[in-house]
Amino acid sequence: MAEHSLHQSLSQQQSLAPQMRRSLEILQANSMELTQMVRTALETNPVLEDTTESVSLDAEAPAEDTADSLDHLNETDDDWRDLEIMERRNQSWTSDDEERREHLYNSLVAPETLQQHLASQLKLALIEPDVRVAAEALLGNLDARGFFDMKPEDLGIRLGLGREAIDEATALIRSFDPAGIGAIDLRDSLLLQLERQQQIDSLEYRIVRDHLEDLARKRFPQIARSLGTSVERVSEAAIAISRLTPNPGGEFDPTGNPIIRADVIIEREDAGWHARLTNEYLPRLQISDFYKDLLGKTGNDTKARQFLRENIREGRTLIRSLSLRQETILAIADKLIEHQPEFFEKGPRFLRPLTMNVVADELELHATTVSRAVAGKYVLTPHGLMEMRAFFAAGYQTADGKEVSNAGVREAMQELIAKEDPKKPLSDEGLAKALKAQGIPVARRTVAKYRDQLGILPSHLRRTFS
Secondary structure, rough: OOOHHHHEEEEEHHHHHHHHHHHHHHHOOHHHHHHHHHHHHHHHOOOEEOOOOOOOOOOOOOOHHOOOOHHHHHHHHHHHHHHHHHHHOOOOHHHHHHHHHHHHHHHHHOOOHHHHHHHHHOOOOOOOOHHHHHHHOOOOOHHOOOEOOOOHHHHHHHHOOOHHHHHHHHHHHHHOOOOOEOOOOHHHHHHHHHOOOOOOHHHHHHHHHHHHHHOOOHHHHHHHHHHHHHHHHHHHHHHHHHOOOOOOOHHHHHOOOOOOOOOEEEEEEEEEEEEEOOOOOOOOEEEEEHHHHHHOOOOOOHHHHHHHHHHHHHHEEEEHHHHHHHHHHHHHHHHHHHHHHHHHHOOHOOOOOOOOOHHHHHHHHHHHHHHHOOOOOEEEEOOEEEEEHHHOOEEEEEEOOEEEEEEHHHHHHHHHHHOOOOOOOOOOOHHHHHHHOOOOOOOOOHHHHHHHHHHOOOOHHOOOOO
């Protein structure tokens, strides 16, 4: 009897798993992933239609199957976690999952890589066969910046290539676009860029060649004495050198320019703030009336009936899941307006501490559901496009009892640094004192951590001499 009960429970959980997976995949998907999911569903499910008519996303869900409230999402999240605990393993990829993933990858237009860009230039070069072989080998040993990961002559020895061919191939690659490619280190790359600008005899060239470390530490007086020039002239040269790129291959990084779309727009309407879904990437779906009518005409054709029922059920699950996703994102956006009024009025400096648990409790959801819902989602605000997660952060209590988030502290730091005297920049201790004067008690080590996160140099490297 016990065995029968256990078998029955396992069977019930397994039958719910595909719908749970689908619902949570859609909830967590960002706009690009969701667009591809819907496209794939339209291509593979014949009963689904993309209509431009004003159709509610959940209109096709049957009464007994409707999930038009966030309560269902809570139950789904509970069931999902229970299933994971019972199985005690990650869900394996099915052939359908793999096919969908391949379809996603094949549908993306990949940007040109650095290797492809350089190989296209090599094809046009009129060179001897042995030089071409050497050049192809060298191209395969460039890192993401376009620098050699080993000396070309060492690579030639390893591959048994002649020194003359290696030298000619190296010179050829160093002449390719972008300037600075084919260098052995940063100094070499900067010198290549200056050579391309016909500045071999310039002060900039001599500074990079002989005083790059001093330049990085802003030791302008030492450089000026060594090269017999003024600190002002060294400062001007440093500005020109800063316009060179330390990463010539970086523009070909395929992850450097992701597609970002706003999921929600928050804007002022009348006396308050209002959130609305963009839905610009989300087509309106419905179940085709033709196939619903056809289901009643299948007669004794059990295979046709089963095929139609499965596709209609999958279509309704997708429509319901899309509706729940949008409803959840909008509900969270409304809570952001409620908890962050000063941010929308005055800007990032006034972002208050907020946790996902607080919003989850108010919406009667699990915190994990809120976490999934905001993952990869973006909000267009009066202060720019922001990741939804950015609204959730810990923070500090000011001297007057107000709360300020970590992001607000960083914003205050940036304002202080922007207004500092460039000849006497604020140290981390100075920033901590200035923040305390504004009523924000922050330790010096915390200031140093936030400064690093913002990519701001320490005070001795921010100092200027002109």
